[in-house]
Amino acid sequence: MYQYDQYDQAMVDARVEEFRDQARRRLEGKLTEDQFKPLRLMNGLYLQLHAYMLRVAIPYGTLNARQMEMLADIADKYDRGYGHFTTRQNIQYNWIKLEDCADALADLATVEMHAIQTSGNCIRNISSDHFAGAAVDEVVDPRPYAELMRQWSSFHPEFTYLPRKFKIAVIASEKDRAAMRLHDIGVRIVKRDGEVGAQFYAGGGMGRTPMIAPLIRDFVPIDQLITYAEACLRVYNRYGRRDNKYKARIKILVHELGAAEYIRQVEEEFAHLLSVGVEPPRDELARIAAHFADPPFVSSEVETQSLSTVLGANGGQGSAFGQWVRRNTHAHKAPGYVSAVISLKPVGGIPGDATSEQMRLVARLARDYSFDELRVMHTQNLLLPHVRIADLPALWAALAEAGLASPNMDTIEDIIACPGLDYCSLANARSIPLAQRISERFAETGRTEVVGELKLKISGCINACGHHHAGHIGILGVDKKGVENYQLSLGGSEAEDVSLAKITGPGFDEDGVIDAVEKVTDVYLASRTEGERFLDTYRRIGMEPFKEALYG
Amino acid sequence: MKILTGNDLRSGAVVWWNGSGWSLFVDDAVDVGADAEEIMAREVATRRVNVPYVIDASIDAAGHVRPAHIKDRVRALGPTVRRDLAVPTADKTGWDWVI
Amino acid sequence: MSTPLGTSPDEVQFRFRDDEPVDHGTVTVDCALEQTNANAVRIEPGDDARLLLPFLDRLALVEVNFPSFGDGRGYSAARILREAGYTGELRAVGDVLIDQLSHMRRCGFDSFAPDKRLDEEDARRAFATWADVYQRAADARRTIAETRHEA
Numbered sequence: 001m002y003q004y005d006q007y008d009q010a011m012v013d014a015r016v017e018e019f020r021d022q023a024r025r026r027l028e029g030k031l032t033e034d035q036f037k038p039l040r041l042m043n044g045l046y047l048q049l050h051a052y053m054l055r056v057a058i059p060y061g062t063l064n065a066r067q068m069e070m071l072a073d074i075a076d077k078y079d080r081g082y083g084h085f086t087t088r089q090n091i092q093y094n095w096i097k098l099e100d101c102a103d104a105l106a107d108l109a110t111v112e113m114h115a116i117q118t119s120g121n122c123i124r125n126i127s128s129d130h131f132a133g134a135a136v137d138e139v140v141d142p143r144p145y146a147e148l149m150r151q152w153s154s155f156h157p158e159f160t161y162l163p164r165k166f167k168i169a170v171i172a173s174e175k176d177r178a179a180m181r182l183h184d185i186g187v188r189i190v191k192r193d194g195e196v197g198a199q200f201y202a203g204g205g206m207g208r209t210p211m212i213a214p215l216i217r218d219f220v221p222i223d224q225l226i227t228y229a230e231a232c233l234r235v236y237n238r239y240g241r242r243d244n245k246y247k248a249r250i251k252i253l254v255h256e257l258g259a260a261e262y263i264r265q266v267e268e269e270f271a272h273l274l275s276v277g278v279e280p281p282r283d284e285l286a287r288i289a290a291h292f293a294d295p296p297f298v299s300s301e302v303e304t305q306s307l308s309t310v311l312g313a314n315g316g317q318g319s320a321f322g323q324w325v326r327r328n329t330h331a332h333k334a335p336g337y338v339s340a341v342i343s344l345k346p347v348g349g350i351p352g353d354a355t356s357e358q359m360r361l362v363a364r365l366a367r368d369y370s371f372d373e374l375r376v377m378h379t380q381n382l383l384l385p386h387v388r389i390a391d392l393p394a395l396w397a398a399l400a401e402a403g404l405a406s407p408n409m410d411t412i413e414d415i416i417a418c419p420g421l422d423y424c425s426l427a428n429a430r431s432i433p434l435a436q437r438i439s440e441r442f443a444e445t446g447r448t449e450v451v452g453e454l455k456l457k458i459s460g461c462i463n464a465c466g467h468h469h470a471g472h473i474g475i476l477g478v479d480k481k482g483v484e485n486y487q488l489s490l491g492g493s494e495a496e497d498v499s500l501a502k503i504t505g506p507g508f509d510e511d512g513v514i515d516a517v518e519k520v521t522d523v524y525l526a527s528r529t530e531g532e533r534f535l536d537t538y539r540r541i542g543m544e545p546f547k548e549a550l551y552g
Numbered sequence: 553m554k555i556l557t558g559n560d561l562r563s564g565a566v567v568w569w570n571g572s573g574w575s576l577f578v579d580d581a582v583d584v585g586a587d588a589e590e591i592m593a594r595e596v597a598t599r600r601v602n603v604p605y606v607i608d609a610s611i612d613a614a615g616h617v618r619p620a621h622i623k624d625r626v627r628a629l630g631p632t633v634r635r636d637l638a639v640p641t642a643d644k645t646g647w648d649w650v651i
Numbered sequence: 652m653s654t655p656l657g658t659s660p661d662e663v664q665f666r667f668r669d670d671e672p673v674d675h676g677t678v679t680v681d682c683a684l685e686q687t688n689a690n691a692v693r694i695e696p697g698d699d700a701r702l703l704l705p706f707l708d709r710l711a712l713v714e715v716n717f718p719s720f721g722d723g724r725g726y727s728a729a730r731i732l733r734e735a736g737y738t739g740e741l742r743a744v745g746d747v748l749i750d751q752l753s754h755m756r757r758c759g760f761d762s763f764a765p766d767k768r769l770d771e772e773d774a775r776r777a778f779a780t781w782a783d784v785y786q787r788a789a790d791a792r793r794t795i796a797e798t799r800h801e802a
Contacts, residue, residue, distance in 0.1 A: 157757035161723025
């Protein structure tokens with residue numbers, strides 16, 4: 001994975017000192033809260049419901065054991081012993097003090113981490129496929145391109161006061177595991193006639209006006225990647241609305257101008273910027289890519305075992321181990337290896353939360369079993385990308401002992417939930433208790449396995465941090481005259497078959513929406529044909545049968 | 553009644569105006585009547601509080617202060633899903649009325 | 652005659668040029684397009700800086716107004732002018748804050764007339780925030796990537 005050189009380190013160190021000075025000026029009264037707010041946000045510091053919240057960047061979701069241990073140390077030293085992994089592959093701490101924040105950032109900088117641009121109206125931390133570098137189906141590892149864009153977007157002088165936040169995802173396979181088309185810019189690295197290039201989508205997003213990004217260029221030569229991105233941003237900075245923050249995202253601009261006109265403007269700016277010359281030297285990409293070389297996978301027959309051999313020797317498919325292997329491991333490009341999901345979704349637990357002890361354990365397991373590498377998934381789980389199949393029994397045992405082996409990836413227990421009204425000052429309703437109760441309900445009735453793949457996503461307000469628009473089942477919390485109320489929607493997907501969920505009808509109270517989720521799975525189970533997922537059945541039979549069951 | 557709440561500038565902790573300063577405990581909150589704007593302007597200027605705002609609240613039969621809106625009730629006690637991290641409060645019945 | 656716009660030289664707090672500043676007011680972009688003798692113009696956030704490109708050689712001062720510090724359109728306006736070869740004074744005026752100085756400098760601003768005077772010491776530190784930079788911009792600084800790969 002990428003390692004800083006003296007320049008990267010100096011940039012992050014300079015940022016820590018800049019923030020330390022900004023915090024000092026705030027505490028001395030030289031900055032008002034209105035002036036300080038965008039500055040602290042660009043360092044990931046929010047003022048939330050109970051306290052300041054610090055969001056630490058995990059670029060493209062990749063980190064090593066030492067970094068995970070530092071995240072644990074931060075949790076213990078400056079917070080309350082835990083952290084929350086987010087849908088943009090970052091981690092949030094809920095109880096940071098402003099007066100400690102620069103020290104926490106300085107600690108993070110010692111392990112090449114930071115909170116730069118994890119909030120604010122700037123280019124945010126870039127997300128990617130959690131299986132990058134391990135997936136069988138990728139064209140190349142997308143992370144070198146994401147890293148090139150990370151450097152370009154960090155402290156960008158022109159794009160620090162954009163109309164609104166700007167999120168970029170970079171993937172490199174037909175499968176979309178990063179909700180790429182629901183980003184302000186989605187980049188898919190492709191190969192055409194042996195040449196690597198970038199496919200650009202622009203104007204996607206969730207929030208109060210969800211949009212799926214249209215394709216704006218099928219192929220940008222890879223040595224023009226930054227120039228093209230700069231053109232996209234400049235057109236957005238010029239025309240993005242400034243009069244209404246709810247209409248300021250690029251999705252509104254692309255929608256209002258029309259994709260064709262946005263593309264025309266971008267192409268014009270692109271041609272101009274090509275003549276100016278803003279692209280990093282070609283060798284820079286090669287330098288970065290060298291950091292992402294494959295780890296030394298073993299290949300001898302003794303060391304690589306097949307899944308069936310290992311399962312056979314450890315209780316078979318039906319054992320707890322077997323269930324975990326089936327649900328939580330993913331095919332790997334190297335023979336004898338898999339990627340293993342570490343579920344942060346224990347039944348009745350808080351989605352995405354991990355204690356400092358769990359973080360330290362996961363760090364140790366990454367060292368022992370995954371070439372010192374870890375990933376944060378946008379589903380709020382962790383991942384060991386490169387695990388030898390022969391090591392799975394030992395890995396599973398260690399995870400099970402720590403409550404991290406729930407065999408529920410992509411099931412209804414694997415719920416994405418925003419922090420909601422328990423933590424967030426924007427929320428209208430709580431999200432976490434719903435996730436807890438739904439996972440308990442389905443686990444108790446044994447229905448989780450019967451239902452199979454079902455992506456349930458819960459947001460506590462219209463900002464959609466819990467991706468409810470993209471859930472096979474989505475739940476949106478609203479405030480109904482001071483009481484929590486929940487709208488149910490069906491049919492969303494953030495994968496390569498991207499679609500936006502539709503609202504079923506009138507909302508429900510907390511108990512009601514949990515029953516409603518069960519009812520729609522009843523309809524699915526009664527209607528599904530062989531091999532159909534919930535989403536497939538919904539797409540085939542439409543909304544009516546579900547409405548009938550809910551309101552009929 | 554009208555009470556004032558905000559966050560401590562340095563720590564970020566939720567605080568309540570008790571008539572002379574800022575308390576961590578909602579039960580210390582006092583009715584500010586028509587003085588809210590004046591108090592907030594003064595306290596912001598001296599940086600004793602960050603982003604204060606005025607809310608409706610009532611006092612229950614046992615004398616506990618109860619903010620009217622669910623959001624401020626959650627702020628008064630802590631995350632409902634991590635009661636181990638709750639603000640210590642004299643009101644043992646707090647979790648019964650938060651939602 | 653419209654009311655003269657713009658800041659006077661004594662309102663300029665920081666200036667990184669040696670030439671004599673323009674000693675009169677600026678005109679709007681619309682006026683500048685009509686008045687062939689105008690040499691000082693003021694860009695508002697909604698103005699398209701590209702309209703000025705045919706007239707750059709007659710301009711000695713371009714003021715870019717930031718009525719609110721959060722509106723970043725002026726950063727693009729500045730860079731566009733510099734990319735087109737404008738060498739006159741480029742002045743950031745309005746709600747210009749300490750923590751924006753280094754980025755504005757990189758976008759090509761070489762003078763600053765903030766509404767509210769800035770603390771000199773804080774500003775000095777702010778201008779010097781970044782010893783190195785990642786991106787090409789309007790200031791012709793060598794980027795980190797270029798340094799990494801210099802022959």
